[in-house]
Amino acid sequence: MSEKSILIAFFSRPGENYVGNSIVNLPVGNTEVAAKKIQMLTGGELFRIATHAYPDDYTRCTEVAKVELEGNKRPVLTQKVDNMEAFDTILLGYPNWWGTMPMAVFSFLEQYDFSGKRIAPFCTHEGSGLGSSAKDIFKLCPGAEVLSGCALPGHSVANSDNTLRAWLQHINIGSSGKSVPGHVNGRYSELNNSRLL
Numbered sequence: 001m002s003e004k005s006i007l008i009a010f011f012s013r014p015g016e017n018y019v020g021n022s023i024v025n026l027p028v029g030n031t032e033v034a035a036k037k038i039q040m041l042t043g044g045e046l047f048r049i050a051t052h053a054y055p056d057d058y059t060r061c062t063e064v065a066k067v068e069l070e071g072n073k074r075p076v077l078t079q080k081v082d083n084m085e086a087f088d089t090i091l092l093g094y095p096n097w098w099g100t101m102p103m104a105v106f107s108f109l110e111q112y113d114f115s116g117k118r119i120a121p122f123c124t125h126e127g128s129g130l131g132s133s134a135k136d137i138f139k140l141c142p143g144a145e146v147l148s149g150c151a152l153p154g155h156s157v158a159n160s161d162n163t164l165r166a167w168l169q170h171i172n173i174g175s176s177g178k179s180v181p182g183h184v185n186g187r188y189s190e191l192n193n194s195r196l197l
């Protein structure tokens with residue numbers, strides 16, 4: 001059997017955001033910063049979960065996101081992973097929006113069959129941590145193994161290398177770009193809910 005690889009799939013929105021108690025204009029989204037660090041640490045392949053543009057204005061964006069969440073919408077994605085079968089480990093990144101993932105990440109998770117794959121979530125936030133996102137991933141991908149998530153405060157993402165390294169070590173992800181079969185720590189289950197590092 002050929003060696004399977006690591007995919008780092010992330011959603012991130014540059015522009016006005018709420019970071020460390022004030023509104024700032026981010027040229028690169030916080031989750032994208034984390035995803036690129038993870039790429040350096042793991043050698044995995046980066047993939048952007050892309051959909052329609054959200055308002056640049058922070059408050060307007062929260063309103064649009066709330067309508068999508070309350071309507072249980074599935075925004076149409078504009079990019080596809082053509083070779084999902086090549087990956088068995090998905091490091092899934094997103095900002096916490098209203099206590100869970102942006103609905104585009106729900107679209108992404110419903111678009112592929114993740115049975116037999118491992119999904120390890122990493123999330124940037126301003127106080128809510130992973131919220132209910134790990135539980136939502138667990139429900140959307142019943143055949144996947146959901147690993148311990150990593151929650152990073154968005155305002156400290158630039159200094160998150162050690163936290164990310166410790167998380168990757170905890171879930172047994174190396175730096176070869178290939179997944180390591182066998183032992184993993186911190187499986188998600190309904191009982192322990194999301195075990196954070």
Ligand SMILES: Cc1cc2nc3c(=O)[nH]c(=O)nc-3n(C[C@H](O)[C@H](O)[C@H](O)COP(=O)(O)O)c2cc1C
Pocket residue numbers: 011012013014017018019026028029030031032058061062063065094095096097098099100124125126127128129153154155
């Ligand atoms: C629409 C929207 C909703 C948000 N909801 C939450 C939330 O419920 N809890 C929280 O801690 N942070 C929330 N935030 C803050 C983001 O999670 C945080 O700024 C994150 O780091 C942004 O990542 P990004 O730059 O990759 O998009 C929200 C931000 C936006 C734009």
